[in-house]
Amino acid sequence: MPYLIDGHNLIAQMPGMTLGAVDDEAQLIGLLRTYCERTRSRATVYFDRGHPRAESPPAGGRVTARFVPSPRSADQAIIRHLERLGGDARNWTVVSSDREIQQAAARAGARRVASREFAARIRQRLARPETEKPEATLSKEDVAYWEKRFRRGRRRP
Numbered sequence: 001m002p003y004l005i006d007g008h009n010l011i012a013q014m015p016g017m018t019l020g021a022v023d024d025e026a027q028l029i030g031l032l033r034t035y036c037e038r039t040r041s042r043a044t045v046y047f048d049r050g051h052p053r054a055e056s057p058p059a060g061g062r063v064t065a066r067f068v069p070s071p072r073s074a075d076q077a078i079i080r081h082l083e084r085l086g087g088d089a090r091n092w093t094v095v096s097s098d099r100e101i102q103q104a105a106a107r108a109g110a111r112r113v114a115s116r117e118f119a120a121r122i123r124q125r126l127a128r129p130e131t132e133k134p135e136a137t138l139s140k141e142d143v144a145y146w147e148k149r150f151r152r153g154r155r156r157p
Helices: 007-011 024-039 074-091 099-108 115-127 140-154
Strands: 003-006 043-048 063-068 093-095 111-113
Touching: 003 007, 003 074, 003 115, 007 024, 007 043, 007 115, 024 043, 024 063, 024 115, 043 074, 063 074, 074 099, 093 099, 099 111, 111 115
Parallel strands: 003 043, 003 093, 043 063, 093 111
Antiparallel strands: none
């Protein structure tokens, strides 16, 4: 399920991040990319007036960042995004603690998560080591079975 995220609202809930930092948006985008890779999810994150001198993160991946120019706000852009989604909004989760955004998400049928709760989810998920896929192993009996089956398939009548 994709996420629609109020970026600055989430930054305010992330330990070690401050809204005044020049690279706060880039830090959050980096964390979201890691989170989305591990959870195999996608996110669109909106920011008010991103710092023009901040280094833009590379495009692509599972996270899309949108910097909303003045006089519009990220809140307005998120609400507009929900409206454009129409009935598909029910397939999205909106991350914000802003009451107006929460209400718009509820009207659209989207799931809602408070920024503090989502920040905790990110911390918990990133604190766990990334699990590796176990190596597939076959027993000697399995190997013998498949070798026998493949040998039979090669014979021609």
